[in-house]
Amino acid sequence: xxxxxxxxxxxxxxxxxxxxxxxxxxxxxxxxxxxxxxxxxxxxxxxxxxxxxxxxxxxxxxxxxxxxxxxxxxxxxxxxxxxxxxxxxxxxxxxxxxxxxxxxxxxxxxxxxxxxxxxxxxxxxxxxxxxxxxxxxxxxxxxxxxxxxxxxxxxxxxxxxxxxxxxxxxxxxxxxxxxxxxxxxxxxxxxxxxxxxxxxxxxxxxxxxxxxxxxxxxxxxxxxxxxxxxxxxxxxxxxxxxxxxxxxxxxxxxxxxxxxxxxxxxxxxxxxxxxxxxxxxxxxxxxxxxxxxxxxxxxxxxxxxxxxxxxxxxxxxxxxxxxxxxxxxxxxxxxxxxxxxxxxxxxxxx
Amino acid sequence: xxxxxxxxxxxxxxxxxxxxxxxxxxxxxxxxxxxxxxxxxxxxxxxxxxxxxxxxxxxxxxxxxxxxxxxxxxxxxxxxxxxxxxxxxxxxxxxxxxxxxxxxxxxxxxxxxxxxxxxxxxxxxxxxxxxxxxxxxxxxxxxxxxxxxxxxxxxxxxxxxxxxxxxxxxxxxxxxxxxxxxxxxxxxxxxxxxxxxxxxxxxxxxxxxxxxxxxxxxxxxxxxxxxxxxxxxxxxxxxxxxxxxxxxxxxxxxxxxxxxxxxxxxxxxxxxxxxxxxxxxxxxxxxxxxx
Numbered sequence: 001x002x003x004x005x006x007x008x009x010x011x012x013x014x015x016x017x018x019x020x021x022x023x024x025x026x027x028x029x030x031x032x033x034x035x036x037x038x039x040x041x042x043x044x045x046x047x048x049x050x051x052x053x054x055x056x057x058x059x060x061x062x063x064x065x066x067x068x069x070x071x072x073x074x075x076x077x078x079x080x081x082x083x084x085x086x087x088x089x090x091x092x093x094x095x096x097x098x099x100x101x102x103x104x105x106x107x108x109x110x111x112x113x114x115x116x117x118x119x120x121x122x123x124x125x126x127x128x129x130x131x132x133x134x135x136x137x138x139x140x141x142x143x144x145x146x147x148x149x150x151x152x153x154x155x156x157x158x159x160x161x162x163x164x165x166x167x168x169x170x171x172x173x174x175x176x177x178x179x180x181x182x183x184x185x186x187x188x189x190x191x192x193x194x195x196x197x198x199x200x201x202x203x204x205x206x207x208x209x210x211x212x213x214x215x216x217x218x219x220x221x222x223x224x225x226x227x228x229x230x231x232x233x234x235x236x237x238x239x240x241x242x243x244x245x246x247x248x249x250x251x252x253x254x255x256x257x258x259x260x261x262x263x264x265x266x267x268x269x270x271x272x273x274x275x276x277x278x279x280x281x282x283x284x285x286x287x288x289x290x291x292x293x294x295x296x297x298x299x300x301x302x303x304x305x306x307x308x309x310x311x312x313x314x315x316x317x318x319x320x321x322x323x324x325x326x327x328x329x330x331x332x333x334x335x336x337x338x339x340x341x342x343x344x345x346x347x348x349x350x
Numbered sequence: 351x352x353x354x355x356x357x358x359x360x361x362x363x364x365x366x367x368x369x370x371x372x373x374x375x376x377x378x379x380x381x382x383x384x385x386x387x388x389x390x391x392x393x394x395x396x397x398x399x400x401x402x403x404x405x406x407x408x409x410x411x412x413x414x415x416x417x418x419x420x421x422x423x424x425x426x427x428x429x430x431x432x433x434x435x436x437x438x439x440x441x442x443x444x445x446x447x448x449x450x451x452x453x454x455x456x457x458x459x460x461x462x463x464x465x466x467x468x469x470x471x472x473x474x475x476x477x478x479x480x481x482x483x484x485x486x487x488x489x490x491x492x493x494x495x496x497x498x499x500x501x502x503x504x505x506x507x508x509x510x511x512x513x514x515x516x517x518x519x520x521x522x523x524x525x526x527x528x529x530x531x532x533x534x535x536x537x538x539x540x541x542x543x544x545x546x547x548x549x550x551x552x553x554x555x556x557x558x559x560x561x562x563x564x565x566x567x568x569x570x571x572x573x574x575x576x577x578x579x580x581x582x583x584x585x586x587x588x589x590x591x592x593x594x595x596x597x598x599x600x601x602x603x604x605x606x607x608x609x610x611x612x613x614x615x616x617x618x619x620x621x622x623x624x625x626x627x628x629x630x631x632x633x634x635x636x637x638x639x640x641x
Contacts (some may be wrong), residue, residue: 055443106622110629113385113442117580118625121618124573126614230566241569245450252447287458294451299436302444 013169020161020272031274033229036164037222038270041243042250042262043171044218047178048211049248050257053191054108056212057244058119059219061103061126062096064239067227068130068218069095071143081148086163089224097213104212108205111194120305123244130235142234145227157331160229167225171218175259178211187211190259219247253297255304264305352484357606359482361599363491364560368596369461371553371571372578373502374546380522380585381542384434384445390572391453391460392547394565396422396554398460401471402559411473411555412497418551426547453568460565470562471555494556500541501552502591505545509587518542522585574614577621583634593632597621 016036020029041063049056069092074085107118130137137143151159178184186207189197198204227233250269255261271288280286301308375389386392396418403414429452437444470476475489509515520528521538529535557563557571578597582589597617605613625631 042434055446057446106626112381112633113446113584114580114629115624116385116443116446117576118622120573121577121580121621125615125618125622128618132611132615231462231525245447247446284461284463287454287460287461290449291454294434294454295448298444298448298451299433302437302439 014165016168017162020158024154024343026154026157029154029161031271033157033160033164034274035267035270036168037229037248038162038250038266039263040164040167040171041219041222042247042254042266043168043175043259044215045174045247045258046215046251046258047171047218048208048215050251050262051178051184051191052208052209052211053186054111054208055116055248056107056115056119056215058107058121058214059247060124060240060243061119061123062100062216062219063226064126064130064235064339065099065232066092066223067097067238067289068137068143069220070224070227071145071233072136074146075143079146081146082150082339083159085146085228086159086225086300089163089167089221089228092224093217093221096223097217100213100216100220101209104209104216108208108212117325118246120244123239123241127235127239127241132237137235138237142232142237147231161227163225164222167218167221172259172263174214174218176260178214179259183210188257202208249294249297251302253301255306255308258304258308261304261306268305353606354603356487356591357602358599358634359487360491361539361602362595363487363495364602365595365598366495367553367556367560368574368578368592369591370498370549370556370573372582372590373505374549374583376587376590377505377549378543378546379579380587381603382434382441382445382539383525384437384441384449385576385599386449386543386546387423387446387572387576388429388449388453388456389546389550389575390568390570391456392422392425392550393554393571394460394555394563394568395456396472396551396559397563398464398532399551400555400558401469404471404473411471411559412493415497415552415555419548419557422551423548426544427540429547430543432634433542434543435536445614453572457565457568464565465488465562466566468562468564469558471559473559476559488560490556490559494560496500497552497556501549505549505587508545514538514541548578570614574617577618579631581621581624581631583631586633587630589631589633 019032023029030212041059045056045059052287066084066089070085070088073088073091079085079088081252103122107115107122110118131139133139146155148159178187185203186197186202189200189202190204190208194204223238227238230237246269247266250265251262253261253269254263254265272293276286276289280289303311371389371393375386378384378386399418399421400411400414402410403417404411409417430438433448433452434445437448473490475493478490479486479488507515509518517528517533517538518541520531520533521535521542525535528538561567574597578593579590581597582591582593597620600620601613601617604616608616
């Protein structure tokens, strides 16, 4: 079973590597780059919000910080377009992570909805700072990034694609490691019952903060690559409120707190969104469709695709083994969903 | 000095209008344990409804409220029934996403119908002003404030002097216990949501008369409203009112003594600082452990 899994993963990776060589049309690779960036961002976000259950709706702040960090570094150090800005992407990620240490420490003093609102407030503070600190960010005029002049035509998107793929792999490896480590178990315990986890000796504060910083680091790197890809950044585009909700929606669609869920969600939603934008532009019609889709997904699959499918699979296997050997205790059949992974069983053991 | 006094007075008067919008939000949270992120979009929708009535049917803004408030109340019932009631698990978090989806749809529809041009509501009291002390004040600020006081007064009577108000407050205190003593919690929730949206309609009219807006103003508005209800303490009406007045005064004074571009930043930074000292907000209750 384990061999199949590894082989499958390697096959997926091979497909991802070969993709831009097969589909070299720039329109397709552009969508692919954005999709990979969202896969990485959603996976990074999920490491914090999915595992700890603290829904952060302000990660666009770290996305924007990464974007602006790269832009300012390239501007001040007169870095020409080419491969060098990619080497600065981790630095930009670290800048975002450094900010997230302080901001996470502030935000994580509170729980649940107050936490959500504080993350939103911090996001708006940074968006306003980007507008107002004109000396650093050039205000609403925005900043330009170096343009790689040597890359042209079909090749232009390729370096961005592989840079994004590297971040995706890093994000997934970290996510996998966290999910399978003792540290990750601590995070899941915090999600299920923070006070009880504290009582059992989980260092809740540092654990949450570490997860927060990891996710900010990944999202910051994504922001930096994104900024280099789109070539110029403005306060409303780098600090974008819809980004906050987009990654949350992708994770919710795929399955919050799973490894595959956020990847699947981003792979499904981002191309759809890009397609709608291409079809209708940034008009009201696009918003209506996107919002409606959003509602349908949330109401039909509140648990997400992966947990729903997994629950079906467990039930299917359980009924089959029940037919084979009659003595299967009732508890082996999960009644609804798979509680361990996705549900907070609030109010069940009242 | 007169500038600062002027800023304090306008801050208090606009704060009243924000209190109207925020009280709807905090009431819904208190009763249903959900955060209606769509409140900003619904306020803007209310403003556009008033705009349509005034522009095409020539109905006075305040008279128009007699139409828009019931319409928005019914819309609230509809949204609750369609989108909020089906959420069975993890209500707080899912409700944020669901109401955001509702807000996106509303924003998209408004963009389609009215385009993204900024508009402002018109009436004689929007342009006419009178002199107090050393400066001029448009009538709409006073009228808007009086409207807010009147509606919040009605809300107070509804909450504390009627049977429905008793069931509402009981639901607020303990949903399960309220259900056990025979209160139809679902019905109370639906009506509360309707009231919250209806208050947004009234707030939207006053907002649209004092500020020029388009559908995208909803983002700015909802971030302020969320800040206000968190600052006041989630679920506390008194907190929402005091926080609205306080925040708007701070913002107006900042824009006078420092610079308008820093007004909102100071607003949010103040919120973060206050929450560090008092995570539950001014009048919020420390959350008990949920089993």
